[in-house]
Amino acid sequence: MLSELDKAIEVREGQSLKTDSLETYLQNAMDLPKTYLEILQFPSGYSNLTYLLKFGKKELVLRRPPKGVKIKSGHDMGREFRILSGLNPIYKKVPKPFLFCEDQSIIGAPFYIMERMNGVIFRGHTPKDQLPDSNQMRNLSEALVNTLVEIHSLDYHAAGLENLGRPDGYIKRQIEGWTKRYINAKTDELKSLEKTYTWLNNNIPPEQKSAFIHNDFKYDNLIISQNKDFKIKGILDWEMATLGDPLMDLGTTLGYWIQESDPDFLKENNMNITLVKGNLTRSELVEHYAKKSNTKIVDIPFYYVFGLFKIAVIIQQIYFRYKNGLSTDIRFKNLNKAVELYGKMALQALQKNKIDNLY
Numbered sequence: 001m002l003s004e005l006d007k008a009i010e011v012r013e014g015q016s017l018k019t020d021s022l023e024t025y026l027q028n029a030m031d032l033p034k035t036y037l038e039i040l041q042f043p044s045g046y047s048n049l050t051y052l053l054k055f056g057k058k059e060l061v062l063r064r065p066p067k068g069v070k071i072k073s074g075h076d077m078g079r080e081f082r083i084l085s086g087l088n089p090i091y092k093k094v095p096k097p098f099l100f101c102e103d104q105s106i107i108g109a110p111f112y113i114m115e116r117m118n119g120v121i122f123r124g125h126t127p128k129d130q131l132p133d134s135n136q137m138r139n140l141s142e143a144l145v146n147t148l149v150e151i152h153s154l155d156y157h158a159a160g161l162e163n164l165g166r167p168d169g170y171i172k173r174q175i176e177g178w179t180k181r182y183i184n185a186k187t188d189e190l191k192s193l194e195k196t197y198t199w200l201n202n203n204i205p206p207e208q209k210s211a212f213i214h215n216d217f218k219y220d221n222l223i224i225s226q227n228k229d230f231k232i233k234g235i236l237d238w239e240m241a242t243l244g245d246p247l248m249d250l251g252t253t254l255g256y257w258i259q260e261s262d263p264d265f266l267k268e269n270n271m272n273i274t275l276v277k278g279n280l281t282r283s284e285l286v287e288h289y290a291k292k293s294n295t296k297i298v299d300i301p302f303y304y305v306f307g308l309f310k311i312a313v314i315i316q317q318i319y320f321r322y323k324n325g326l327s328t329d330i331r332f333k334n335l336n337k338a339v340e341l342y343g344k345m346a347l348q349a350l351q352k353n354k355i356d357n358l359y
Contacts, residue, residue: 008040008052017107064111080239081112086159117234119223124271137278149292152246156212165242167210175200182313185320192343205299213249215240218256255307263359282355304355305346312342
């Protein structure tokens with residue numbers, strides 16, 4: 001059974017679409033049934049907005065940027081559509097894209113349409129009776145790592161994505177870029193974040209190799225089969241995918257990976273299922289990745305600290321929009337507290353130079 005968290009629901013206030021113009025446009029552009037368009041919204045995301053479109057029995061998914069953001073990088077619908085279009089023919093875990101529209105008169109923003117991949121998305125508040133048992137969870141966490149290795153081994157030339165990013169100097173640009181984003185979205189004085197980005201800028205490691213990377217790889221971006229084999233069927237949210245050092249991608253995944261040995265202040269704000277018994281620890285995750293990818297990994301605390309800092313900045317950007325009236329989504333009201341928690345964890349990791357047992 002699908003968790004209530006992952007069912008499409010009534011569209012949130014202030015995030016509605018223009019039904020009439022969208023219905024007419026899609027019926028003409030995609031030869032859809034001449035029937036009433038029903039629009040629902042997937043409620044759990046914090047970044048780009050995702051909707052379920054129903055034309056009778058035909059179901060599609062629409063993605064558009066949130067209100068109050070500049071349409072670039074992570075909110076560039078054309079770029080995300082291009083990524084899906086390149087990957088889908090060579091990788092079965094990518095949803096099939098159908099149409100990209102940059103005509104903002106249709107719904108007020110660029111958007112694209114893709115297939116709906118049916119399955120379960122596990123989140124931090126998924127009911128316990130719907131989660132895998134400890135043995136299944138172990139297998140699923142290993143499958144998550146295996147899937148990340150798959151992504152990093154994709155032939156981006158075959159996908160026509162060789163110009164998607166600039167691999168050379170990727171780590172330095174990422175550190176400088178996320179530092180700038182934090183400063184631009186800053187609302188509170190948080191010494192832990194200032195010390196973290198200063199340390200990151202002063203300790204950039206040499207790059208080992210480049211690969212296609214997802215850049216936001218975590219449990220709640222995975223579609224899991226609805227039967228009890230808990231296979232990974234699909235991967236969502238490719239908006240930040242690029243070419244770069246795969247260890248930076250691993251670091252982001254580690255940043256989301258909260259575990260039992262972590263302090264209560266972080267576990268209480270967990271929005272993932274990494275706390276469920278049976279999951280790999282962060283160190284085990286790194287070991288499994290190194291084995292499956294045949295990669296020698298050094299300096300892993302740097303990548304983990306980067307992951308924590310990056311997540312803190314993403315949350316800060318969302319909170320900045322809320323505080324400045326660019327979003328009225330009440331879920332964002334206390335996100336500044338989450339930013340502070342990730343800052344504290346990053347500072348502990350860099351000071352202790354490890355990724356486990358930090359408190």
